[in-house]
Amino acid sequence: MSGFEASAACAEMMDRIDPLAQFRHRFQIPTVEGRQQVYFLGNSLGLQPVTVRQQVDRILGQWSQLGVEAFFHADLPWMELPSLSYPVLSKIIGCLPTELTVMSQLTVNLHLLMASFYQPKAHRYKILCEAKAFPSDQYMMASQVRLHGYDPNQAIIEVSPPPGEHCIREQDILEAIDQHADSLALIFWGGVNYYTGQVFDMAAIAHAAHQAGARVGFDLAHAAGNIPLALHDWDVDFAAWCHYKYLNGGPGAVAGAYVHERHHAEAQTPRLNGWWGNDPQTRFEMAKAHQPSPTAEAWQVSTPSPILHACLQASLDLFAEAGWDRIQEKTLRLSQWLRFLLDQIEDKFPDKGFHCITPRQAHGCQASLLTGANGKKMFDCLTSEGIFADWREPNVIRLAPVPLYNSFSEVWRCYEVFCHFLSTAHSDQLCPFWPIQRVT
Template identity: 45%
Template structure:
């Protein structure tokens, strides 16, 4: 696997070099709508915020219109008739979603939103007992995950301040070391009921060693789950082979399924059909073959669909299906290769930009320890204000996380080397050099 950047990079090489790289490595930008640029001389934005909201695939509008047309033409009969009947519609997403995360179709379902799914999964997999009560997260986890695990602790009558363990990097460092996570689990794992970490940390862009940490957590007797909001569609995953207990992810970032899009769930096959696992149930939790017998007692299938509750929103599923078709067509191996080239190129440019400015890249330098996000800490001022200047003065859309982080994500499906060059040039023009 190519793990490096193109051989030549630098701001002085200018647009010509970036354009040459794009001609040799064009990606799939033509399949997406790209917002217009504010400011500058470029018609399209350099969109590097796909880690917050992915761009709209051009195919989405027509596909969604076809689903709306079925409703207008068929009414209630659309549940069983038409090109894509609604009753089994969610099954169209199952196999491609399973391929995306490295799972079997029985282990994956698309439903709900990310935090709702995490709560439904914790109903089953966070079962504190005796001394084994603690939940391990990273200190810089996304706030929603922090809120979720703390509320789970309270729900079980526990003190969240002592139940939730927040793993912090070593002094003077920005990212967790795998050996520190596994050492904690080896030393204190008998008190841990659940490990719930982000596969790619939303703030720093660090790609965690999912198989090593999963193995350490399970060896300690804990359940291991992963929030893959910033990993699904960003890095290759093999959840089944890595022996992950459960995972959840959203579809509006790298999966380009629209704001608030439906999310995904994975439960390892060893848990499927386990009648001892508590679960919340509803209309869609029972087996499809007998659903319309309208019996009062659920008959859950021995698949992850047993965790479903309500019938899925069809018009929200269409964009996810359209996006997953793109990932199937291009393939995660090819996307990962291009991601390494793009992100390596941007990292080289940032080395030049940050050398004499109050800027620090906090994302790991090693390509295998990051996805396609590079997070830059600014030494003074507001990250949000800097992001506004990048957008309105240079047409570069990046993502701010206050107080001091700007996140740049060259998404391999649609970002270009020219986008990366524009981002580095804009950052250099916006942040003044320091006197040395």
């Protein structure tokens, strides 16, 4: 990986020339005893943009002043809040602004989309998915299959990594699609695996799914706002994602859903309707028959929360200001820097450290480290040294430096803590207190 040298000076130099460095100050960085922490958990819950409080206060003020009238008569009418996010999100998701909507929560949105796009027929009833998908996705698929009267053990086909490996081989996915082609109703996949950080070739999966006569949908929880996406061009049928990870929309943030435009006007597509999916032009006529919105908004069901939309918009404004292209460039550089330093550690401490299982060609933020017997201690050491990562049972540390609020120097600091721990770990102690400098 060109141009790197394992030194603090190299990290500082990259921070100096980072065009996005100042965006860090637009987020609330968690502190412990007044010291800013190194927050590598953007893959779990993104940090709070500093403007969120003001945006939420604005909505609360409008509610107190205008009551329900704020839906139509606030300075920025609440009715318009969801669609404000579409221009930025459509770039991030890689689709037309009319192909996405913002609503509800991720697993709920997946159920709503499955109601439309998982339509098993006598011989075509199977779902092909990744083994060890996020548990909520597994529960969602199994319950959908049962709703249609099938047995999940027969209807859900999982593709696993080869024995002794952690990531799924692309070739195995394509072969499985081919093998089950006649019985597949749907391929459902995570764009980025939550455990390993593996980025899947969604274009190839979508193409193979359609060749097999099946539909294709993605869970983009760990992909949206992290890696480049082009759902429209990849011809993906549907997808859903959350906004609380890389998109910093806040805990339980309102989620996203995408439906390819070719499905919008399909009269035969079943859908679970609610009044918010009715065409806004006629919604308040309160007619008996549902008239679907001509866009992906037809999949909306219930009244949106202006508070949740305001939280999300505060973050999307920062994405718009920073520019999605520049954000992706920094993601790539940061993750290459992280990988370069992890390689150095693996070389220096081949037997007692960790092995990074995230495939090298992945270019998202996350790196997953498979640890050994001292893994939990190593993780506790990171935490005690002010580095917030996460621990996934049974033995993985996930690190996700993100472009808008993490720096190259923070990655360097993480490297130093690992090296210090590993060079002292034989003493069977947690590493002693390492001087934590304020990161500005």
